[in-house]
Amino acid sequence: MAPRITVIGTGYLGATHAAAMAELGFExxxxxVVPEKVELLSSGRVPMYEPGLEELLARHVAGLEGSTGRLRFTMDWAEVAEFGDVHFVCVNTPQKHGEYACDMSYVDSAMESLAKHLDRPALVVGKSTVPVGSAERLAARIVELAPAGDGVELAWNPEFLREGFAVQDTLRPDRIVVGVRGERAEALLREVYATPIAAGTPFVVTDFPTAELVKTSANSFLATKISFINAMAEVCEAAGGDVAKLAEALGHDERIGAKFLRAGVGFGGGCLPKDIRAFMARAGELGVNQALTFLREVDSINMRQRAQAVELAREACGGDFLGKRVAVLGAAFKPDSDDVRDSPALNVAGQIHLQGGQVTVYDPKAMANARRLFPTLGYADSAVEAVRGADVVLHLTEWREFRELDPAELGAVASRRVVIDGRGALDSAVWRSAGWVFRAMGRPRA
Known part of the structure; x- marks a missing residue:
């Protein structure tokens, strides 16, 4: 009989994982703990934008017409403990206020609330990104609290979801990593992931610390690569080089690869920034802070890109934002998402607004979230309306809609034809041929 699965925490990670597990055939x-979220998910809707997720959810939520009925939601810890054989913990681990360190309070609370009700053998699986050493501590705490004692095992199975591709990354992951202590936990997880394993997904079995380190190491590497090309953009800007051509040449080296070598306003979102900072904090606690000192510069370069985008816009406005209209295309931290956490686009828009600019923002999916976070900015219902009367246009989120804009149509409504490509994704020749002054970090002025 197939194991029954529970998912603790139904945010971005949890909702996706729950729907994917149902798609794989599990109950x-x-x-x-949020009633509104449970009610929304139980109706087959999701509280965030993620391509394909709502359709996947509706296919399985119990009570919906035509669904398999394999997926339900609750607020009852006792019901969860009674129902499940494998419990996935998918709660948030934000950055602590005023510190680099990770806030483990949500994970600790979830683990303890669940453990108190576990009166039969079960496997608890952590998926949240946590500081190395957390699993060891949590495993002992679960055994201490659970009525079933050491019949309850812990495993760590880090997530590698990319926003915009979360459904694909869950159903067809590029690797599955599990940190386990015993053969039973490994066997259960092999059963849970049997479908992707059969399709060729590598299944990497390791210890707790290694499993915990994989996600933060991967994010640190990606962040370093992004900040590296942005540092090269600074050098190109000073030397008169072209960072796009530089990146193209570097990308042909198979040791380097072309991905994540597009210079721009840098990374943001709910993972990379807080994960590399938490990694630095944990390294300090372990007495190896010098090993990750380079990540401070990675973080610094990333934040500096936002300031440089503001300076390019100021230069385009004649040295002063007062009385100038600025259009910002993009609010989400990346395309195919409505996530505005630590969004470079909104950070740049906010800085310009504070310095006197009249900023109007447009994003295909993130408008509601942006309004909640930055209520004093102006917002438009389309790219054309955002650009109307603008003295400068900033392209700050790489939506396909923006790459396909007609520069001539925008030029007809703009006050001045000046565009700053903060994502290195627009075709400079097309925009210049339509009469626009085109600027991008580390790119030639003409």
Whole structure:
């Protein structure tokens, strides 16, 4: 008989994982402590924008017409404990206020609330990104609290979801990593992931610390690569080089590769920034802070890109934002998402607004979230309306819609034809041929 699965925490990670587990054929019960979220998910809707997720959810939520009925949601910890054989913990691990360190309070609370009700053998699986050493501590705490004692095992199975591709990354992951202590936990997880394993997904079995380190190491590497090309953009800017051609040449080296070598306003979102900072903090606690000192510069370069985008816009406005209209295309931290956490686009828009600019923002999916976070900015219902009367246009989120804009149509409504490509994704020749002054970090002025 197939194991029954629960998912604790139904945010971005949890909702996706729950729907994917149902798609793989398992009976799934999701838990959240927010009544509105449980009600929304139970109706087959999701509280965030993620391509394909709502359709996947609706295919399985119990009570919906035509669904398999394999997926339900609850707020009852006792029901979850009774239902599940494998419990996935998918709660948030934000950065602590005023510190680099990770806030483990949500993970600790979820683990303890669940453990108190576990009166039969079960496997608890952490998916949240946590500081190395957390699993060891949590495993002992679970055994201490659970009525079933050491019949309850812990495993760590880090997530590698990319926003915009979360459904694909869950159903067809590029690797599955599990940190386990025993053969039973490994066997259960091999059963849970049997479908992607059969399709060729590598299944990497390791210890707790290694499993915990994989996600933060991967994010640190990606962040370093992004900041590296942005540092090269600074050098190109000073030397008169072209960072796009530089990146193209570097990308042909198979040791380097072309991905994540597009210079721009840098990375943001709810993972990379807080993960590399938490990694630095944990290294300090372990007495190896010098090993990750380079990440401070990675973070610094990333934040500096935002300031440089503001300076390019100021230069385009004649040295002063007062009385100038600025159009910002993009609010989400990346395309195919409505996530505005630590969004470079909104950070740049906010800085310009504070310095006197009249900023109007447009994003295909993130408008509601942007308004909640930055209520004093102006917002438009389309790219054309955002650009109307603008003295400068900033392209700051790489949506396909923006790459396909007609520069001539925008030029007809703009006050001045000046565009700053903060994502290195627009065709400079097309925009210049339509009469626009085109600027991008580390790119030739003409």
């Amino acid at each position: 799934v019960l999701g838990l959240d």
